[in-house]
Structure formats: C-alpha cells, structure tokens
Amino acid sequence: MDHDPILTRLRAIVGDRYVSIDPAELWCYTGNMLPVNPQAVVLPGNVDQVVKVIQLATETRTPVIPRGFATRNTPRRPGVHPKTEGGWILETTRLKAIREINLDNMSVTAEAGVTMAQLCNHLAPLGYRVIEGSMASYCATVGALTGVGPGLRKYGRRETQILDIEAIVTGGKIIHTAESEGKGFNLTSVFCGSQGLACLGVTTAVTYQMNALPEALEYLNFEFKNTTDTVWFLTAIDQASPTNYPGIFQVNVWPQEVFKLYANMPWIKNQNSDWRRLLSRYPPFPNDIVGIIIEGNKDQVDAECHSILKIAAKHHGIFVGPEPIRDYFVDRNWNGNTKCHEDVARQTTSWTEPFFLCRIKDYSLVKELVVRVAEECGFNIGERFWARATLRKGWIGFTVCVTFDDTDQSDRTRAVDFVDQSLQRATEAGFISSGRNLPGAVSDAVLHSIKEELDPLGIMFPGIFYLD
Amino acid sequence: MRKGDGIRGLARTTHTIKDTEINLLRKQTYSCKQCASCREWNWNDEHLTGFLPGVTKTGFVICPIYRHTEGFQTDFAEGKVRLVQGLVDGAITASDYLGDKLFQCTQCAACTEYCPQARVDKLDPSEVIRVGRGLAVKSGGNQPKEITIMTHRPVKPRSLPTSWIPHLHGSTSEASLAYFPGCVFGESFKHPSIANCMISILQVLGQPFQVLTEGWCCGYPAFTSGNTTWATTNAQMVAERLRALKVKRLIVSCAWGFRMFSREYPRLLGKPLGVKVFHASEFLHHELRSGRLKLLKPWKVIATYHDPCQLGRRCGVYDPPRELIKAIPELRLVEMVENREEALCSGGGGGVAAAYPDLSNAIAVTRVKQATDVNAQVILTACPYCRNNLQQGINSLESKLVVIDLIEAIANSINIEAQDN
Secondary structure, eight states: OOOOHHHHHHHHHHOGGGEEOOHHHHHHTTOTTOOEEOSEEEOOOSHHHHHHHHHHHHHHTOOEEEEOSSOOOOOOSTTOOOOEESOEEEEOTTOOOEEEEETTTTEEEEETTOBHHHHHHHHGGGTEEOOOOSSSOTTSBHHHHTTOOOEETTTEEHHHHEEEEEEEETTTEEEETTOOTTTTOOOHHHHHHHTTTSOOSEEEEEEEEOEEOOSEEEEEEEEESSHHHHHHHHHHHHHHTTTTOTTEEEEEEEEHHHHHHHHTOHHHHHTOHHHHHHHTTOSSOOSEEEEEEEEESHHHHHHHHHHHHHHHHHTTOEEEEOOOOTTHHHIIIIISOGGGOGGGTTTOOEEEOOEEEEEGGGHHHHHHHHHHHHHHTTOOTTTSEEEEEEEOSSEEEEEEEEEEOTTOHHHHHHHHHHHHHHHHHHHHTTOEEESSSSOOSSOHHHHHHHHHHHOTTOOBOOOHHHHO | OOOOTTHHHHHHHHOOOOHHHHHHHHHHHTTOOOOOTTTEEOOOSGGGTTSSTTOOOOSEEOOHHHHTSOOOGGGSHHHHHHHHHHHHHTSSOOOHHHHHHHHSOOOOOHHHHHOHHHHHTOOOHHHHHHHHHHHHHHTTOOOOHHHHHHHTSOOSOOOOOOTTOTTGGGOOTTOSEEEEOOHIIIIIOSOTHHHHHHHHHHHHHTOOOEEOOSOOOOSHHHHHTTOHHHHHHHHHHHHHHHHHTTOOEEEEOSHHHHHIIIIIHHHHHTSOOSSEEEEHHHHHHHHHHHTSSOOOSOOOEEEEEEOOTTTTTTTOOOHHHHHHHHHSTTEEEEOOSSOGGGOOOOSOSTTHHHHOHHHHHHHHHHHHHHHHHTTOSEEEESOHHHHHHHHHHHHHHTOOOEEEEHHHHHHHHTTOOOOOO
C-alpha cells in the first residue's frame, strides 16, 4: 500500500478497490498513443465521487486524464504531445445509469459509462434509438463518444444529436453545456469536438436526441472507373437528397488505395467474405467504390434503392453488390489500432489521420494531393496508407490514415511531415483541413479561451490545441 | 497478495514455456484491436447481422470475471492480453499483481467467442491468457499456491482404490471402448455418483467396456496454468497407456477432460491421439438415436441446462445434451437467458475455484440466479466442475434448486439409482 497522503485521500473518496497504482495496470492504460505516464487509475462510482476527485486534483494541482472506453479516440497527431508525467486517469465506466427518457422532447439522458449498445438496447423496445454513426463503436461509452462521431447524411454531425452534456470542470463544478447560465453560450458543440484533444472537463452524462427505429435498411455499392464519374454521381445524389432521397443514411467513398491495401492482406482473402466478394471482381482496382446506406420504411427504401440504381447507371456506376461493408471493417481492422497487421505488426504501433473537408467538385483534387504527399513522405499506397471519404451536405469529408512505428524516430518524423505537409497544402489549395478527426465548431483561438476559462489551472489533459 | 512458502519457487523452476509459444503470443497480442468486445458484446446490430452466428443479443457483459471485479482494464481479456504483450516485449516485469490478474480467468473462452479478431487474425484471447500465465510465472510472477499444488499432482500411472465404484465388475480390461472417470471422481471430490451412473448405463447398454482406473490426470491443471511442457509430458504418458490398453473409443464425462483428449492432445502431441473421443453426452445421444438407450421413467420437473464452457464454446457440443434432456419423459426444458454460445461460465474453471473461491462463488451465484429467473427446479450440466461450483452457488443463495449431472439424470430415467459413496 502506498503511503502518499494524496493517494490516501483519493482512496477515501472512491474506495481502496477502485484506485490502482500498480505499474502493470497503469501500463495497460497508456497504450494506443495516449502520451501519459500516470500515477494512478481511478474508477469513481458516481457523479459525487467524480466531483470530489476533481476537487482533490484541483487542490493538489494533479493532472486529470478523463477516459471513457473503446472509442480509441486518442490524439492522432504524432510528435505534438509531450508526455504527461503523473496525474490520474479518471475512467468513467462505472457511471452506468440511464437517468431519464423524455418522450415529450424525444431525449434520453445516460451517464458517461453506459455503452452505446446498452443505450440502444434500452430504447429499442420503445421503438427508438440514438444515432451512433459509423465511426462510433457500439462498445464505446457515451461519455467517450462525445468527442468523436460521424458526419451523417441523414442526421448531421454528432453535436446535432447531443442536446446536453453534464461535465465536471476544474474545481469540481458541475456544468451543463446547453445551459447558458445567463451568459448566452451553448458549449455542447465545443465539448463534442474537444474531448481527448483539448479536454475541458470530465463528461458525466449525455442527453441525446432520440430517433425512431427504421423499419428497413439496405446497402448499395457502386464501382466507378474514374473520378469524374464519381464526382458527378455524388453531386447528383447530393442535389437530390434529402428531398428525393430522405432515407439516405450515409454515403462512403473508398478510393482504390483502400482496395490495394486490403488486397495485400491475407486475412481479407481468407476471412472477410464481404470484402472478398468485392475484391474477387478486381484487379484491376476501380477508381472508387461508393457505398450507400439507406434506411426508412420498407416502401420508401425500395423506391429509393430503385431510383439510386438508375442514377448510378446514368453516371456509369456499376452495381457491385449489397454487402454491408461500410467502414466497419476499415474502422475495426485498420483504423482503430494498427498493431494488428501481421506484416507490420512489429513496426507499426501508431497511426495518424488528417482530415479534409472539400466541396464535392474538389474531391479528385484533394484525393490526388494527399496521395502525392503520402508518397513523397514514403508511405506506400496500399501498404501503410488508406483513405476514405464521407458525403456530407454539399461537402465531402476526406480522411487519410498512415501508420508508423512510434518508437522509430525517423518513422515518426515522416508521419509528422505527412500530416503537416498534407494539411498545409490542402489549406493552401483552399480546402478546410484539420489535424483532428472532425473539424471543430469553433476556432482554435476561441477554444483556447474557453479552456482557460473552464480550466484555468490546466489540470485537464491538455490536448494539441492547448499546446500549440 | 500471496507470498513465498516455497510453493512459488517450485512453480517457477518447473514452469517452462516454448519459444513457439512466445512467438504465438507476440503475434496474437498484436492482433488485439482493443475494441472491448471481450468485455461487453455490443456489435450484433442490424448492420452486422450474421457476423457471429448464434449470438442473438447485444449490450451485455460477457466476461464473468469483469462482472464481479472492480472493472479495471486488467479485469477482462483485453487488459490481460495487453499484460501479456507487455511481458513478451519486456515493457513490464512480472509481479504478484500481474500474476493474480492473469490467473483470475476462468478460461471460459467467452472472450474468444465474441472476439472479432478471432475470425480475422485467429486471435484467441483466452489462449493468450493461458499461455501468458506460464510466461508470467517463469518471469517471476505469482502463481496461486492452490494452482501450483494442482499442477504438481503426480502424473505417473498408479493404481487407485476402486471401492468407490460398486459396479466395476461389469467392465472388462479387453474392451476397446473405455470410460475415463477423470480425477475428480476419485480423489478430490466426494461424490463419485457420476462415474457410477455412467458405468451402470454402459452395463445396461450391454457393450463391452473397460474403466480406466489408473488415476491419470488429463493434464488440465498443468495446461490451464500455462505449463504446456508438463501438459505435453502428461499427454505423452496418457497416449502411451491408451495404446497399451488397446483403447479405440474413449468416453469422458468431464468437459475439461473431453477438451484435453479431443482438442488439445493432438496439438500437444503433434499428431492424432489415435483414439476416438466422445463426451458422455455425445455417446449417450448416439445410443439414444440408435434406439439402444431407452428413457422410460418420467421425471416431472422444470429443468434448465448449463452449457459447460469447455464442452460448448471450446468443442461446439450444444445439441446432444439438450436432445437427451428432451427425451426424458415429462421433463420440461427451459433455457436460461444466457445459453449455448452466450452461456455464462459457472466460475469453476481455470483454477479460479481453487485460487479465488470468493470470485468463483460470486460467478456461480449469478448463474444460479439466471436459473431461478426462468423458474427452473433443476440445473442439469455435463461437467463435474460446473456441478460443484453451481452447488456452491446454490448453497450460498440457500436456494431450493438442485444441480445434477446429465448422466445422473439419464441413469435415473432408466431406473438406475444415483449413489454417492
């Protein structure tokens, strides 16, 4: 037993069992690029305990690293974070209550440790759900998910689905982001884009918008031989939707780099039947595969599928199947933790993923640009590089990912170069770019100011913006 | 925290781990995506229908250890796999804490059942933890002394008193069909009725058979503690004895024993065992379908079936026990909320019952409550480890539930009285 008086006070708050200082336990919490070397892991059991832990941390100037679960949403820009020495990892997975379902305003409030699947399971018998989006893990806790999320065609960005966030800020004060407190601000969007990057507080509960469960769901995948056809097709879909196609849930574009990468992986050939079915039709690789998810009532979905097939045919799109590929496989098998690949298992320990937002017509330009930069930086296309685009309203969100050996300084430097150069050149070319997964709702300067207001002592895990 | 008393040193000096296992560990630990599916199963949404056949629900905790511990990352497979990764890479050193965390695993393989990477990279978290135990002990980590004692059971064949088998006279040493009662019937446990019932059933069936009473160990304790070398030595000895006794078909009534003989011996030996291995439920189911086994005596009871992890998830035997149960006249079979692939462990495996009895008992209590929730009067199972642990759970709850082995139920249905001593 450690005799550190601060740890003794910490144990008194949450109970002996829920504080661990064992090096083996701490090591488990420092993986996946989280640049910390914590003193302890703390599992508070309720909001009151979180408040007291934050009060103690404030009093003792101890850094706090809030942690949810299973989003793998750790900072993705290599070489930017210094390692946070000491501090407490505060994991909120024991906050498990679903506090309220309000059918009047169609909202549900869940504590931070409730997983998305638990929440959806809870709502399903009532005929409702919350929109989790494609990038969000069903295993992830809603507290952790406030920092990540999709840009969905049908439902918009995550912050449009989150009505309120209850968070504990420095000093132990409980705030509700949707409440203006007489100041006229709604901080929900700021919290949604900031968690894990420029942490403002510890999320303890989230209020979601509820939506009705869809009656039917279909997938359509189209192959396009050149980017011009892809762009015309996406433009047509974008202009028609949602007026003509209110059921379109999400539109993903996988450029040929993804297929080259997947074609190189033995397990894809052996195990993944969906991708195998697609890959069996190539090589040569198509320029793009566009995957569309449609949901709604059955008649509506049938009619929209029929109509979209016609539009695709008009733009030389070839229907290649109804497999539910979406980015589940990309997310799970490449994006999340790149330690998985047999061929690079020992070298590739980290990854980075710059994000670009561009008009649909500029899709081919931004695609060419990042591919060129990746190659210039030595990330071979189809080996340690992949890209994906998501259609938004009038825009395309384009993410690229390279993997690198976090312990190899030269590899790390190349990854940093790739991020910096691709972001810089994309910005110069007029595209909106961001080192983060999602572009922030506010500028970095404003985020700085908000963080200084909410966390004047800087005890919350700093994040890249605070360090810039 | 467990200290010394000589046992730890003994474990460390005798534990061995093969280089091939280290390589396998490294490859497997790096396959983990940290998706937490081994903690709570959350992926079987409509977008992924059919991804895991047999899994029907989502959003529930699957790891029995995680359900009853504090909830740190090392309390379920993902963190345990990461501990092994740290050990393999030398990033962390073995410690008592680390040893305890690795040995706090029932080896129920629920994590493996739900791991998406098991389908992709053949990641087997449960196996990583098992082999990692050996590595941890070899590196100086703690092995609970109860498990150390189990793994130091003499492995040489020896004659055991057979007075606990009243009907042994029905067997013949020349028969190619053999019944392996298992270690748990004679020495450690005090109710050999499962073996007695099985022998009686074999007598009724009229097939020539022999009972293997040399007191072997199937090797499970050494195997589950990660001491693969000892398990291999044991397997070689057992294979030699089976050859000498001219055994061609082997019936095993213990789920762990069945897994060892049918799945692990070929791996440990590097070649087929050369003996066709049946779990008792499979054998009896075969006899039932062929018409030689007739279940005539009615038993008016509401029963539920607990799937032993090693029989179900590890060996895929789900239906034969259920069809046997359904064949008992007037018996009504109800399923617990977690059944078949989703079945909750009884808490009896992996050495947890011996080393961490409170944790094991808490898991058993949860399982017994699931049986109570479906108004079952009797829990049937097909493994003596599960039977014992569920009995502990029933005792803790002071429940009126009864747990018996499937073999005992079958014997009852053909008018053979179960006899404990």
